[in-house]
Amino acid sequence: MRDQAQPGIRIFIGLDVVEDVRSTLEDIQFDLMDMVPENAINWSKPENLHLTLAFLGDGNQPEQVGAVCDLLDETVTGTKSFNLKLGPLGCFPRRRNPKVIYTGIQGGTKQLHDLQQALEAELEKLGYEPERRKYTPHLTLGFVRKPDQVEKARFPFGSESPPAEWTVTAVHLYHSYRTKKGQIYKKIHSINLIED
Numbered sequence: 558m559r560d561q562a563q564p565g566i567r568i569f570i571g572l573d574v575v576e577d578v579r580s581t582l583e584d585i586q587f588d589l590m591d592m593v594p595e596n597a598i599n600w601s602k603p604e605n606l607h608l609t610l611a612f613l614g615d616g617n618q619p620e621q622v623g624a625v626c627d628l629l630d631e632t633v634t635g636t637k638s639f640n641l642k643l644g645p646l647g648c649f650p651r652r653r654n655p656k657v658i659y660t661g662i663q664g665g666t667k668q669l670h671d672l673q674q675a676l677e678a679e680l681e682k683l684g685y686e687p688e689r690r691k692y693t694p695h696l697t698l699g700f701v702r703k704p705d706q707v708e709k710a711r712f713p714f715g716s717e718s719p720p721a722e723w724t725v726t727a728v729h730l731y732h733s734y735r736t737k738k739g740q741i742y743k744k745i746h747s748i749n750l751i752e753d
Contacts (some may be wrong), residue, residue: 568733568745569610569613570611570731571608575723582721585698589712597702598700607731608694628680633672637752640725645718647714655701656701658699662694724752731743
């Protein structure tokens with residue numbers, strides 16, 4: 558009997574958010590929750606808030622995960638740390654039919670984009686297709702279940718978030734998997750940045 562192929566795992570490359578910034582994001586979520594019915598939005602858990610650099614999809618086999626870890630070592634090592642801060646409240650794809658509620662990212666966005674583009678170029682060499690849409694760094698606050706309720710609530714899209722800044726000190730490879738308690742993101746490889 559032949560061995561069946563392993564299903565593989567879902568992975569993505571991303572950046573952590575420090576506890577103070579998570580608390581600010583949670584406050585923003587609470588403010589928005591008061592504006593819509595309880596089941597209108599599936600809110601992100603504060604511990605899951607992160608900034609995605611590259612989503613690598615499902616079905617990744619051990620050898621692929623190992624190759625991505627090596628790629629991270631080669632591409633990220635030597636990169637200097639940089640500061641980011643929360644930007645305006647926004648949504649995808651548009652205000653008339655929102656699917657995702659997020660806060661934008663400001664601050665060291667040139668360093669962030671340079672890092673993301675370098676990773677994407679190397680990942681393409683491993684066979685990962687680059688994202689077709691322009692990279693828009695953001696922190697996902699929630700996924701909309703009832704767009705009409707969000708439209709009626711008139712969320713203050715475009716308004717600035719409360720001041721919250723942090724230093725990016727590492728890049729992580731995450732394993733994403735679903736449990737009875739919801740989505741879990743587990744770091745499986747990390748590369749530290751050079752701190753000034």
